[in-house]
Amino acid sequence: MKKVDHDQRRLEVAIAAATIIAGEGLEALTTRNLANAMDCSIGVLSHYFVNKDEIVIAAMNWADSRIEERFTGLIEQSPMPADQYEGFIMSCFPLNEQSELEWRVRLNLAAYSLTHPALMQSQDEARKARFERLVGMVVTQQQAGNFRTGAEPKMIAQMAINFVMGTAYNLLAVPVEDRKSIVTDMTLAFLHSMEEN
Amino acid sequence: MKKVDHDQRRLEVAIAAATIIAGEGLEALTTRNLANAMDCSIGVLSHYFVNKDEIVIAAMNWADSRIEERFTGLIEQSPMPADQYEGFIMSCFPLNEQSELEWRVRLNLAAYSLTHPALMQSQDEARKARFERLVGMVVTQQQAGNFRTGAEPKMIAQMAINFVMGTAYNLLAVPVEDRKSIVTDMTLAFLHSMEEN
Amino acid sequence: MKKVDHDQRRLEVAIAAATIIAGEGLEALTTRNLANAMDCSIGVLSHYFVNKDEIVIAAMNWADSRIEERFTGLIEQSPMPADQYEGFIMSCFPLNEQSELEWRVRLNLAAYSLTHPALMQSQDEARKARFERLVGMVVTQQQAGNFRTGAEPKMIAQMAINFVMGTAYNLLAVPVEDRKSIVTDMTLAFLHSMEEN
Amino acid sequence: MKKVDHDQRRLEVAIAAATIIAGEGLEALTTRNLANAMDCSIGVLSHYFVNKDEIVIAAMNWADSRIEERFTGLIEQSPMPADQYEGFIMSCFPLNEQSELEWRVRLNLAAYSLTHPALMQSQDEARKARFERLVGMVVTQQQAGNFRTGAEPKMIAQMAINFVMGTAYNLLAVPVEDRKSIVTDMTLAFLHSMEEN
DNA sequence: AATGAATGAGGGTTCATTCAT
C-alpha cells in the first residue's frame, strides 16, 4: 500500500531545504517556507523528519556528500592523466549553478558545525576518511612520478584539501563568469608547486 | 567625553556578541542572551544599535577587522626577515583563544554574507583592499629575491589568501594543541613553493 | 455477524482509550497513541467513532458502567448478610489493578463532565438511577433491622454514595497495599454509624 | 523601578487560569484564551511563568490552597461551639460562586495529579498536613466531650476528610440552590454519627 | 541613560480529521 518512497521523499525535503539555505540563508529555512517551496503542507515534513534540526542536518549532509562524492570519484581514478585536469577542476569547484548551491550550503555547514557537536563529529569522520583517501592518491601520484617525493604525502594531502577549500570558499565571492580562468590558473600553479623540481 | 563612551560601549556590545557567536552559534545571539552576557538590561542595546542586524554586523566586522589588522601589520613590515616566520604564523592563524574566537566568527561571517548583500559588499571591498596590499607585498618580496618571479604577483597573492583562509578554517576542526606544528610545516611548505627554484 | 464485531471493536477502542486515560492522563489520549496501543492504523478509529470526543465519552462511560454494575449487583442481592461485607468492600473500591483503572477514569470523568453538558446530563441520569436503587436497598435493610430507622432512607442513601465516592477517590492517592485495611475499617465504621443504636 | 508586583501578577494569572478551568475546562486553558481573559498579550505570561505547565499548577494550587485555608482556619478555632456549624458548613462546601469555582478546579486537580507525579507529590504533602491537623482537632473535640472516644482519632479524621470530599464533589452536580439544605442535613448526620452515643 | 514590562508576529510542532488507494 506504500504509495511513496520514504527515502525519496526525505531526499526531496533535504534538497529543498539546501536550496533555501543556499539562496536565502539558514535563517530563511522555516517550516512554512520549506513547505511552500515544496508546494505541500507543513504537516508533511513531520512524516519524514522528527524535527527541523534533522532537516537542517540532512540538507547540509546532502550538499556535503554531493561535493565529497565528486571529489572521491576523481581520486579513485588516479593516477590522473594531465589532460583530465579540466574535469578535475570542473568537479572540484563551484563553477556551475548546481555545485555553487552545494558549496554555499557547505560553507554554512562549516560555520554551523562549529557550535553543533553532533554535526562536528560527523564532519570529523568525513574529514578523516577524505584525508586518508587523498593520502593514498598522493602516494600513487608520487609513485607515478607526478608529485615530488621530497614532501610527506600527509602534508601534501592536507595542503591540497586546504587549497581546494580555501579556493572554493573564496570563489563564492567572485562573479561566476570570472571563476573558471582564476581557478584553472591557480590549480595549475598548485599542482606545479607539488611537482618534482 | 560622550562620543568616546558611546563608541566604547558599541565596541563592548560587538565583542560580547562576537563571543556568543563564536561560542554558542549565531542562533544563540538573542538580545536577552546578549544583555545577560553584558550584565545590563535589554533596553541598553537600543541606545547603541538601531536593531539586532546592526549588532550582528558590528560583531562580525569587529572579528574580521581584528584578523585583518594583524595581517596588514605583517604585510606592511615586509620584506619579512626569514626569522620572523614564527610571528607571521602566530599572527595569521587561530593559535590562541583570542584568534580562535575571531576566526570562528569570521567563518560565520563568510557563510552569513552569502545571503546578505550589504555584508557581502563590505566584504568585497575589504577583500579588494586586502588583495591590493598583498600584491604590493609580493612585488616587494620578488624584488627582494624572496619570491620567484616566474609567477604573476596577483596569482601569488590570491593563492596566499586562499592558503591562509583554507588552512585557518580547516584548523578550527583540529585540537588547539595540535595546530601549531601543522600550520608551521604547511606555511613553510607554502612559502617554499613560492620561492625561486 | 457484523453488528457483533462492530460493537466488539467499539468496546476494544473504549477500553484501550480508558487504559491510556488512567495510565497517562487525558492529554495523552491522542489518535496516534490510541491506534498504537491497539496495534492498528489511525484510520480504523473513524470506522467505529465519528470523532475523538465520542471515543473519550465511550471510554469514560465504559469505566463508569463497570463500577456501577458491580455496585448495582451488590444492591440487588440485599439484604446483605454481614459476612459478605468483604465482597462488598472489594467490589466497591479500587483494590485491584482493574478497578484502580476504572476509578482513575471515573475521577477524570467527574472533572471532565463539569464542563461538558452532554456528559453531565448522562451522568445526572446515572446518578438518579443509582440513588433510587440505593434508597430501595436502604429501605430493605431498615425493614430487615440492619439500618436504623430514625434517619430518612434518602439521606442514608446519599451519605452512602458520598462515603463511597469520597473514600474511593482519596484511596487512589494511597499505596495499593495499604488500601484494604483502611477501607475495611472505614466501611465497618460507616455501616456501624448507620445501624440502629 | 519596579512598577508591578511580581507575585501579585502571578496570582492574577493563576486566578484567571483557575477561572477558565472551572468554567470551560482544562482543555480551554490555552495561552491565547488566558491572555484574552486577562486582557493582555500572550507574551506577558512568559514574564511570570516559565511555561504553561507552571500556570496550570499555580492555578490548581491556588484553588486548593483557598479551600484548604478555610478548612484550616476552622480547625484552629476548635473546639467549635455547636452554634458555629453553620459557618463550618458554609466554609467547607461549594455553596457560593467563589467556592464553587475553587472546588471545580480542585476536582480537576484530583484527576490531573493522577498522572502528574510532581503534582501528586505536593498533593501528598498537603494531604498529610491536613490529616495531622484534623487528627489534632479530633483529639481536642474528644477531650471536650464532643466526639465519641470509642473510635481512633485517625479514623475519625480520615472519615471526616472523605465525607467532606465526597460530599463536595457530588454537590457540584446539584443545582446551587438545592445544596445548602442537603449539605446541612448531611453534615449534622455525620457529626451526630461521630458523637458519643 | 537605563530599565524591564509589554507587545504580538512568527517560530517549530502536534493534532484530529480526511481520503485516495
Add this chain to the structure above:
DNA sequence: TATGAATGAACCCTCATTCAT
C-alpha cells in the same frame, strides 16, 4: 474494511522591539 500520507488549524513558546518610568 483498512491504511497511513496529507492537511492546516491551533498549540506553546521565543523573539526583537517599543516605551513609560
